[in-house]
Amino acid sequence: MTDATAATGLLALHETMAVIRRTEKAAHDLFMSGLVKGTTHLAAGHEAVAVGARAALRDGDYAFATYRGHHHAIAWGATPExxxxxxxxxxxxxxxxxxxSxxxxxxxxxxxxxxxxxxxxLPMAVxxxxxxxxRGTDQVAVAFFGDGATNIGAFHEALNLAAVWRLPVLFVCENNFYMEYTPIGSVTAAEHPAAGRAPSYGLPAEVVDGNDVVTVRDAVARAAQRARAGDGPTVLEAHTYRHYGHSRTDPAKYRPDGELERWLERDPLTVSAQRLREAGTSDDDIKAAEDRAAGVVDEAVAAARAAPEAxxxxxxxxxxxxxxxxxxx
Amino acid sequence: MADVTYRDSVAEGIAREMRRDPAVVCLGEDIGAAGGVFKTTVGLFEEFGPERVWDTPISEQAIVGAAMGAAMTGMRPVAEIMFSDFLACCWDYLANEIPKVRYMTGGQVTVPLVVRTANGGGLGFGAQHSQAVENWALTVPGLKIAAPSTPADVVGLMASAVRSDDPVVFFEHKGLLASKGAPAPDDHVVPFGEAAVVREGGDVTLVALASTVPLALTAAERLAADDGVAAEVLDLRTLIPLDVAAVLRSLERTSRLVVVEENPYQGGWGGTVVSVVADEGFELLDAPVRRVAGANVPLPFADALEDQVIPTVDKVVDAVRSLTTY
Structure with a gap:
């Protein structure tokens, strides 16, 4: 791949991440104005995991997500509208x-x-x-899950069964360091809640920077290649951070001072913009992509507001x- | 043709569907070369091999969860949960995942799978391996429920279950496994939601399911001989869809209703049957309705104690007599 085509591909990923970020902001604002009911679990900050993974996979591959799943839906082609x-x-x-939601x-x-x-x-993805x-296809399945899921029985049953049947499945943990309101480290007997458990099932694992879309894409590509070659499952633990609280009602006051700010310096969109600039993409082109994303979401909000009730x-x-x-x- | 067992009919019913449709695959604990702890999958591994009959670890969540994922992606899995009591170990899948996913995605996916399980008491296995739990499944909108009482119905309902594009919980009664009956004809399919009138009579309707069908029939024979009472026996065969129309039709003739169910009285399926009758068939009745059900206690081990708390012929006969003299 030339630098130019690599940059073009990365700009598309950057734009998709911007669409997700804008959609999450819109969901937040619409909730505050009473137009979104129930609850939401916003994925702002997690964009690179979904977008990077989708970029590494093929049409026809399967994805299973969690209640914090807006980014996966959009990465797999759902429109913001x-x-x-x-x-x-x-x-x-x-x-x-x-x-x-x-x-x-x-x-x-x-x-x-x-x-x-x-x-x-996780067992469904298995x-x-x-x-x-x-069916004799070379499809792979991916389960995205949070760090909190690694302490539930289904996680362990799924990893074991996938390992003994050597199935083409990827277990991608979005470790944002909090299970709901509680730091994951305070309730987990492994330093790496997902990757640290993989060796006991004989599975390869990687801990990766979940805020760098290129790193995620490359790690998922390696895991998918292994799966398609018949070499079985892989566990990926992507470190990331949610910008909002756990859900709509959580102001996330339990987070230590300065933690959010440190993570914002490693915002997935900041990281990908930096990579784009290094690859020679102009600031104007980056801004144009972000403006397109904003326009898509603005139109989506207007269309959704105008749409008929259920x-x-x-x-x-x-x-x-x-x-x-x-x-x- | 010689009679066959209920037990062999389970394997026969699955085998017929596996021959017909390559998308049908089986998974569960000890179901392969071992043929199942109840010998209800004997011969499947030999005929279809390890690519279609899969032994699993003791991981009920993984078994049913994997079946769900496979069903969503083009397969028709038949998953075995060894004892129905163990459904509690994977209840999330039967209560929250499988029955809801089609609805909550606005119809984007279908889940054509069968969860087979050995249900009920009568074998002295104690409290954690004996309970009749078909009412658990009945509490969950989105599951179809079959519970055959004869070898031929095992095959015919299995055909409908496997071919269904909806999820089915298939209860095989442990107490019936050794029972015998006429073999299923070729291509035998019993549609869901069609109760069978297994004995005609004009004095009282006995509504039964699985193990309570032979019980009700025996009670009906005794009532005929001893009391001159003609009991009609209805085998519901499936709980969802529930053939309440057949119950109401029968009550038009008999005007008296006894429901015979092995699951506990509290929350048992008979409560749903009689609530429909009270609502839509009140004027058909000449007497109160009776439910002969499992007692509201865990299942005890000793045979004599178990008889105290599950339906018996004597209890059914007594219930009918209380109505005919009403």
Whole structure:
């Protein structure tokens, strides 16, 4: 790859990260103005993990995400308009206003859901990888999860089964150092909550800078190559940081003074902008990409606001595969 | 043709579907070369090999979670949870994941899988290996539930379960595994949501499921011989969809209802049946309804103690007599 094409590719990743950042800001602001209900778990700060991973994977690969999953949905092709409309309970929402912030899903492009029971989707990703093997494809499956998920049983059951069946699955931990409100180190008997457990299952693991989209992309590419070659699963632990609290109601006052500011110096968008400049991309081109992202999200907010409310008939659809909800004769 | 066992019919039902559809795969503990601890998967590993019959670790969450992921991506997994009591170990998948994912994604995914499990008491396995828990599944909108009572229905309902694009919990009753009946005809398919009238009668309706079907039939024979009472016995066969229309049709003839269920009285499926009858069939009734159900205690070990707390023929006969003299 030449420097120029590498820079072009990186500029596209930078722009996608900017779209996610703007979408999260919009979700936050719309919540404050009463247009987003329920709760949100914003991923501002985590963008590089989703965008870097998607860049390393192919169409047809599978992704399973968590309740903090807006960035994965967008990285896998969901539009900000679909996502914000879902959060705003509009009929045009990504999940027809039946899922909400915690369950954004773009199944058509392989993003098979955001799950809000911690750790539950790791075995699902193992199953999708098993399915790929059974069907004789070279697809891989990725489970994204937080550091908190590494202390739940499903994490360990999933790693063990994936290891003994040598399945093409990637376990990507977004270690943001807090399980909800509690520092992960204070409740975990391993220094690296995900990577530190991998050796006991005979799995290769890497700890990577989760705020550098290029580092994430390259690590995921290595893991995917290993998986497609039949060499089994990999555990990646990407260090990152959330800019907002755990959820909408959390002002994150438990964080020590200066911690957020230190992480903001390593903001994924700052890191990628620096890499772009080093590769010869002009400040004007970087700004143009960020302006395009802002424009897309501004239009998405307007469209979602103007969209009709949830269609009431949808309350009784989609329970069964026939589209209905009948439970009796 | 010679009668076959309920136990062999489980493997037969799965094998027929595996021959028909290469997307059908099995996973579970000891189901491969060992043939299952209840010998309900005997022959599958030999016929279909290790690429379609997968032994797993003791990891109920991984078993059902992996089945879910595979079902979402083009396979039709048949997962075994050895004892239905162990469903509690993977309950998240049956309560929160599998039944909700289609709905909460606005219909973006389907989950065509079967979770098979050995259910119920009568074998003296004690409190943690004997409970009838079909009512657990009934508390969760989004799961279909089958619980066959005969070898032929095992095969026919298995065909519907595996072919269903919806998730199915398939309860195989431990107390029936050794029972025998007519073999299923070729291509036998029993649709979900169709109760079977397994004995006709005009005096009282006995609604039963799985193990309580033979129990109700025995009680009906005794009532006919001793009391001259003609009991109609309905085998629901599936709890979701629930064939309450068949119950109401029967009550139009009998006007008396006894529900016979092995799961506990508290929260048992009979409560749902009788609530529909009270709502929509009140004027059909000439007597109160009775539920002969498991007692609201854990299952005791000793046979004599277990008889105290699960439905028996005597309890069914007594319940019917209390209505015919009402």
């Amino acid at each position: 679909e996502c914000l409309a879902e959060l705003m309970q509009r009929s045009t929402g990504l999940n027809k206003a039946k899922g909400g 915690m369950h954004l899903t773009k199944a058509g492009s392989g993003m098979l859901g955001s799950y809000a029971i911690v750790g539950a989707h 199953g999708a990888a098993w399915s790929a093997r059974l 269609d009431l008939s949808e309350a009784f659809t989609d329970v069964w595969a026939d589209g209905g909800a009948a439970w009796r004769t």
